[in-house]
Amino acid sequence: MEFESVIGLEIHVELDTESKMFCGCSTRFGEAPNTQTCPVCLGMPGSLPVPNKKAVEYVIRTGLAIFCDISLFSQFHRKNYFYPDMPKNYQISQYDIPLCIDGHVDLEMEDYATTIGVTRIHLEEDTGKLLHIGGAGRIAGADYSQVDFNRAGVPLMEIVSEPDIRTPEEAKAYAQKIRAILVSLGVSDCNMDQGSMRVDANISLRPVGREELGVKAELKNLNSFRSLQRGLAYEIERQTKALQNGEAIVQETRHWDETKNTTSTLRTKEYAHDYRYFPDPDLVPMEFDPEWIEGLRAELPELPDERKERYMSDFGLPAHDANLLVETKATGDFFEAAVALYGGDAKIMSNWILGDLTYYLNSENVEIDAGEVKPAHLVEMVELIDDGTISGKIAKELFSEMFKTGKMPKAIVEEKGMTQISGQDEIAKIVDDVIAQNPDAVQEFHDGKERAFGFLVGQAMRLTKGRGNPQLINRLLKERL
Amino acid sequence: MELFKLTIHELHEKLVSKEISAKELAQSVFSRIDDVEERVKSYITVTRDVALAKADEIDKKIAGGERIGPLAGIPTAIKDVMNTEGIRTTCGSKILDNYIPVYTSTAVKNLLEEGIVMTGKTNMDEFAMGSSTENSGFFVTHNPWDLERVPGGSSGGSASVVAADEAIFSLGSDTGGSIRQPAALCGIVGMKPTYGLVSRFGLIAFASSLDQIGPFTKDVTDCAIVLNHLIGHDINDSTSVKIDKPDYTKALVNDLNGIKIGVPKELMAEGIDSKIKAVIENSLKLLEANGAVVAETSLPNIEHSLSAYYIIAPAEASSNLARFDGVRYGYRVPDAVDLIDMYMRTRAEGFGDEVKRRIMLGTYALSAGYYDAYYGQAQKVRTLIIDDFNRAFTDYDVLVSPTTPTTAFKIGEKVDDPLKMYLSDICTIPVNLAGLPGISVPCGTVDGLPVGLQVIGKTLGEEMMLRVAYSFEQSFGWSEKPKL
Ligand SMILES: [Zn+2]
Numbered sequence: 001m002e003f004e005s006v007i008g009l010e011i012h013v014e015l016d017t018e019s020k021m022f023c024g025c026s027t028r029f030g031e032a033p034n035t036q037t038c039p040v041c042l043g044m045p046g047s048l049p050v051p052n053k054k055a056v057e058y059v060i061r062t063g064l065a066i067f068c069d070i071s072l073f074s075q076f077h078r079k080n081y082f083y084p085d086m087p088k089n090y091q092i093s094q095y096d097i098p099l100c101i102d103g104h105v106d107l108e109m110e111d112y113a114t115t116i117g118v119t120r121i122h123l124e125e126d127t128g129k130l131l132h133i134g135g136a137g138r139i140a141g142a143d144y145s146q147v148d149f150n151r152a153g154v155p156l157m158e159i160v161s162e163p164d165i166r167t168p169e170e171a172k173a174y175a176q177k178i179r180a181i182l183v184s185l186g187v188s189d190c191n192m193d194q195g196s197m198r199v200d201a202n203i204s205l206r207p208v209g210r211e212e213l214g215v216k217a218e219l220k221n222l223n224s225f226r227s228l229q230r231g232l233a234y235e236i237e238r239q240t241k242a243l244q245n246g247e248a249i250v251q252e253t254r255h256w257d258e259t260k261n262t263t264s265t266l267r268t269k270e271y272a273h274d275y276r277y278f279p280d281p282d283l284v285p286m287e288f289d290p291e292w293i294e295g296l297r298a299e300l301p302e303l304p305d306e307r308k309e310r311y312m313s314d315f316g317l318p319a320h321d322a323n324l325l326v327e328t329k330a331t332g333d334f335f336e337a338a339v340a341l342y343g344g345d346a347k348i349m350s351n352w353i354l355g356d357l358t359y360y361l362n363s364e365n366v367e368i369d370a371g372e373v374k375p376a377h378l379v380e381m382v383e384l385i386d387d388g389t390i391s392g393k394i395a396k397e398l399f400s401e402m403f404k405t406g407k408m409p410k411a412i413v414e415e416k417g418m419t420q421i422s423g424q425d426e427i428a429k430i431v432d433d434v435i436a437q438n439p440d441a442v443q444e445f446h447d448g449k450e451r452a453f454g455f456l457v458g459q460a461m462r463l464t465k466g467r468g469n470p471q472l473i474n475r476l477l478k479e480r481l
Numbered sequence: 482m483e484l485f486k487l488t489i490h491e492l493h494e495k496l497v498s499k500e501i502s503a504k505e506l507a508q509s510v511f512s513r514i515d516d517v518e519e520r521v522k523s524y525i526t527v528t529r530d531v532a533l534a535k536a537d538e539i540d541k542k543i544a545g546g547e548r549i550g551p552l553a554g555i556p557t558a559i560k561d562v563m564n565t566e567g568i569r570t571t572c573g574s575k576i577l578d579n580y581i582p583v584y585t586s587t588a589v590k591n592l593l594e595e596g597i598v599m600t601g602k603t604n605m606d607e608f609a610m611g612s613s614t615e616n617s618g619f620f621v622t623h624n625p626w627d628l629e630r631v632p633g634g635s636s637g638g639s640a641s642v643v644a645a646d647e648a649i650f651s652l653g654s655d656t657g658g659s660i661r662q663p664a665a666l667c668g669i670v671g672m673k674p675t676y677g678l679v680s681r682f683g684l685i686a687f688a689s690s691l692d693q694i695g696p697f698t699k700d701v702t703d704c705a706i707v708l709n710h711l712i713g714h715d716i717n718d719s720t721s722v723k724i725d726k727p728d729y730t731k732a733l734v735n736d737l738n739g740i741k742i743g744v745p746k747e748l749m750a751e752g753i754d755s756k757i758k759a760v761i762e763n764s765l766k767l768l769e770a771n772g773a774v775v776a777e778t779s780l781p782n783i784e785h786s787l788s789a790y791y792i793i794a795p796a797e798a799s800s801n802l803a804r805f806d807g808v809r810y811g812y813r814v815p816d817a818v819d820l821i822d823m824y825m826r827t828r829a830e831g832f833g834d835e836v837k838r839r840i841m842l843g844t845y846a847l848s849a850g851y852y853d854a855y856y857g858q859a860q861k862v863r864t865l866i867i868d869d870f871n872r873a874f875t876d877y878d879v880l881v882s883p884t885t886p887t888t889a890f891k892i893g894e895k896v897d898d899p900l901k902m903y904l905s906d907i908c909t910i911p912v913n914l915a916g917l918p919g920i921s922v923p924c925g926t927v928d929g930l931p932v933g934l935q936v937i938g939k940t941l942g943e944e945m946m947l948r949v950a951y952s953f954e955q956s957f958g959w960s961e962k963p964k965l
Contacts, residue, residue: 039583039584042809043804043809044564044582044583044584044809044810045564045570045572045577045580045582045685045686045804045805045810046563046564046582046586046681046682046683046684046685046686047584047682047683048681048682048717048718048719049719050716050717050718050719051719078800080799080800080803080847082803082806082824084806084808084820087804087809088803088804089803089804089806090800090803139820140819145820147808147809274848274849276799276800276844276847276848276849276852277847278796278797278800278847278852278856281688281689281690281720281797282686282689282719282720283719283720284719284720
C-alpha cells in the first residue's frame, strides 16, 4: 500500500522587542544568568503582567504579511502546568481567540507550486532555561538543576500551519519562507542556533486517496532546517515500515537525535497535560481599531514574494534564481547591492551568489552578511573576468582566497600573480610543447576521438598553472593539430 | 491622653498644631499593643523600629515647617497579603513563613509616600481564604468584643487591630467580603472600593478578578481620607482604572434628602438572623428620617452568588497559587528525592487544609470536560448578577443590606463545616462578583456584639456611597468600644 504523509508545523519565534512580553526587562541574549529579571518575570507573589504593545503589533504585522484575518477582539489565557522553568507555573498564552487566523503561504518547489494554510498565529511568553548538573544533563538523575530566567517572559509568537504539507522538502521550504517573511518584517532575527526560531512538526501517514487522518507523532528538537527535513524523512520511513507490518502508530511526542539520525519516544499521550486554559483575569481583553490595522498593512515592507516578482521583471532572472535569492532577506540585500555596483548582467551576479558564495558560506556555516566577501569584492572580481585580466577558472581560485582573507580581488591577483596569460606567442609555445609531448592523444584526436582534444586543453592549462586564456588555447590547439 | 483611641482626622490636627509628636503617637500605639496584643493576637509581624524611625522623620518635617498630609505620622497596620520590601510577608501561610519581598505593593507605597507609620503586618486567613482568621497558618486572632469569638476574616487581624486600638487604621483586602465582614463583626468601618480603583500590584493574589484592597477605619471620615490616597491608576496593573482622583472627603455631606435607597429583599431573607434584621430595620428608619426614600427591591439572581463565587474564586486561586512550588522562594521540603516529590511535599506541608480544598475545587472546575459546566456557567451567572445590580441602580442611588447574616461566632464553631462558614459572606459576595464598591458601618449591637450595615454603591459610585454611610453614622452616633 502506498502512503501519503500529512505534516503540520508549529513554529515558535521570539520577537525582537526591546523589552519582555509582560514586564520592562531587557530581552538581550547571552547575559549572565538571572540578570534580566524582575518580580514580574520571576513570578514573585503579587506581581502583575502588563502587555507589550509592540509585541502585539509584531504579531499582527506577521498576520497581515501572510494574509490572515486579524481578530479585532482577542485575549490572553493561562495555560496551567508545573515546570521549574515556568515562574508562575502557568504560561500566559492565547487559546480560542488568537490575534490572527486563516492565513497562507505560497511555496515554489523545484517543479510545482503549492499553498500551505496557516491556521493561527498567537502570542505568548517564553519560559526560562534549565541546566541540569550531573545525570547526563537530563533532569532525571541530575544531582541538581539550575534555572536561568533571563528568557522567561520574552515574547514568543506561535505560527501554526494547517496539515497541508506533504513532503519533508515542503516542510523545509515552508519554514524557510516563514523565516524570510519574518526577517523582512523585522519582527525577529529567527536565529535557530540561539533558539529564537524553533520548529515542531506533527506528522501522520494515511493511504493515498484516503481523507481521514492517521495517528500523528509530534517531532521535537528540530534545531535546523536540515534536521527538520531529515527528522521528517526518518519519521516517514519509520511510520511506513510500521504500517506495512500492520503495527499501530502510537500518538506520542518524539525527540529527533541529530547525531544518531533517529527519533525516539519522549512522552506518550497518557502523559498529556490538561492545561486548564482560562482567560487571564489579570489582563483585560484587547480590542483593535480597524483603521490602526489598515495603517499597519499600508506600512508593510516589501515581502519575499514581491521581491521575487521584481527580480524576475526588473532583472530578467529565472524564477529558480529569484526564489533562492529571496530565501533570506540578507541574500536579497547582497544581490541588490552587487547589481547596483555592477554595470553588467544581473544573472552573472546571481550565478556567483547562488554558486560559489553559497557553497563557501554553507561549508563554513557563515551567514551571508557576516562573511568576508562583500558585494564590492564580487563585483570587482567579475569585472576582472570581464576585462580579461583573469579567467573564469582563476576566478574560482581567487574566490576561495577572497573568502578566506577578505582581501580585494585586485590585490590578490597582484600578490599571487594570477593574471591571465593571453600572449599569443607564449600560448603558442605551450601548445606546441603539449602536442610534442602527447603523440598518443594527438593520434586519437586525428582518429576522431573528441575526448582527446579536451585532454590536450587540460594539459595546456596545467602547464600555465591554470592562467592560460582558455579561448586562445582552444583556437591555437585547433590550428596546430 | 490615650492617643491610640483617636481618629486620623483628630490626630492630624494635633500633629499639625504640634500638640503631639508623631513619636508620642507611635509610642502610644505601641504601648497599647504591649497591653492587649497578647489577648487579641492581631499581628503576625510588629515593625516597631521601622515605625519609630519613620515617626522621627515625620517629626523633623513638622519641626522644619513642612506641610504634612493627613496621613503623615499615622500608625497604620497592613494586612500580611501586601508585599512590603524588606519586611517579612507571609500571606498567613507557612509556605511563605520565611519570605522577604524585594518590592512594595503600590497601595502600601502610596500610603508610605504620604507618611504613614507602619506598625506591622496583620494576621489573616491563609491566602485570604476564610471568614474567621482561623485558617491562619500561625495562630487565631480574637475578637476584641469577646475574646472567645472570631474577628471575622479573612482580614481579621486588620479589623481587630483597629477595633482594639492597636493601630489608627489598617488596610485589608476583600475578595468576597474579607474587609466588610470582619469590619461588621468588630464594630468598625470597612470599605471595599470598585474593582480596579486601587492597584492590585503587590497584593498577593487570591482571586484576581475579585480581589480589591481597602481601608479599615474608626469612622467614615477616616475612610474617605485614606481612600483619597489609596487610589489612582497604576501602570503596573492592567486592570486598574483611569479616572480623575476625586476628593472623597467632599462627599461627606450629612444630608440624604431625595436620595433613593433600595433594600434587596434577598439580603433580608431567611438566612439572616432575626435580631440582625431588627437592627437593620431600625437603621432603615434612621435613613428615612434623614430624608432618604427607602424601598424594597430585588436582585433575583444573587441567590446563585455563593455557587458562582465558589467556582470562580477557587478556579483563579488554583492557578494563582501554582507559583508556590519551592523553586524560587518560600518553603521547600528539605529532603525531596526528585522534582515531583519536591512539588508535592512542599505544597502538602506548606499549605493548610482550606487552601488545599480550594485549589482542588478550582482545579476540578477548570478541568477538560468540566470547564463549561462549572467555570463557564459561573461566568454566565456572574453576568446575570451584574445585570441585576445595573437594573436596580437605574432606580436607586445605593443599595443597603446587613453586612453579615450573624454576629461574631465562637472560635471553633464553624471550622469543621466549610459550607456554614461560606454562608458568612452571603451578603458581601454578590458585590465582589459585580465589582461594585461596598462599605460596612456599625449600626448597633445584638447581645453586646456589633452589627454592620452594608451600603453598596454603583460602579465608581464611592462618593454617593460614602455620603449615605456618613449621614447614617452622624445620625446614629455610634460610640461603643470593646472593653479590653
Ligand atoms: Zn521582568
